Amino acid sequence: xxxxxxxxxxxxxxxxxxxxxSCTYDTxxxxxxLFWYKQPPSRQMILxxxxxxxxxxxxxxxxxxxxxxxxxxxxxxxxxxxxxxxxAMYFCAYKAAGNKLTxxxxxxxxxxx
Amino acid sequence: xxxxTQTPKFRILKIGQSMTLQCTQDMNHNYMYWYRQxxxxxxxxxxxxxxxxxxxxxxxxxGYNVSRSTTEDFPLRLELAAPSQTSVYFCASSYGESNEQYxxxxxxxxxx
Numbered sequence: 001x002x003x004x005x006x007x008x009x010x011x012x013x014x015x016x017x018x019x020x021x022s023c024t025y026d027t028x029x030x031x032x033x034l035f036w037y038k039q040p041p042s043r044q045m046i047l048x049x050x051x052x053x054x055x056x057x058x059x060x061x062x063x064x065x066x067x068x069x070x071x072x073x074x075x076x077x078x079x080x081x082x083x084x085x086x087x088a089m090y091f092c093a094y095k096a097a098g099n100k101l102t103x104x105x106x107x108x109x110x111x112x113x
Numbered sequence: 114x115x116x117x118t119q120t121p122k123f124r125i126l127k128i129g130q131s132m133t134l135q136c137t138q139d140m141n142h143n144y145m146y147w148y149r150q151x152x153x154x155x156x157x158x159x160x161x162x163x164x165x166x167x168x169x170x171x172x173x174x175x176g177y178n179v180s181r182s183t184t185e186d187f188p189l190r191l192e193l194a195a196p197s198q199t200s201v202y203f204c205a206s207s208y209g210e211s212n213e214q215y216x217x218x219x220x221x222x223x224x225x
Contacts, residue, residue, distance in 0.1 A: 043219045044218055103157075
């Protein structure tokens, strides 16, 4: 079974600075998808960024970017120029074709003004 | 376009009671999912559906039932509520299994 591990329960960042969230996963598949979801206090799950495993280029969405290391099975999320609105739980998730979305345990991001 | 809607937002049940959590999506997505999120944890898949009339078990299906009579609706039924079912329940939908899943706002259920 696939597993997704987020080793940082909580990360703190100063406003306008950068924070990196770690995620590792275990799989024997070669073709799969990786996601980062944000869950603010409202509980709504919001997709932040998505990466296809067959793409070597790291995905970027505005201030959010990933460092995808396929051989190491690592998928970290970098939040640049952190804003107060970035404070939330962040979940890494994995999905292979024919399988279901598997979530990590989450990392809470605190943003200090 | 409302996306994925869930009712109710909150509910308190007594042990042994039954209830149905409603989920509706208006995006014509073929895939729909039910997850539960326990405190401080990620989401775990309860049941999913790949289209009307087709449902399958996820990781934690015990104590739950689902049906999918239409593309839009995917209700989750709890027959005999137990304290272990205290959780936040999320419904989600996607167009195809590899595409982004859109989540509803969640239902907080407490069983006492």
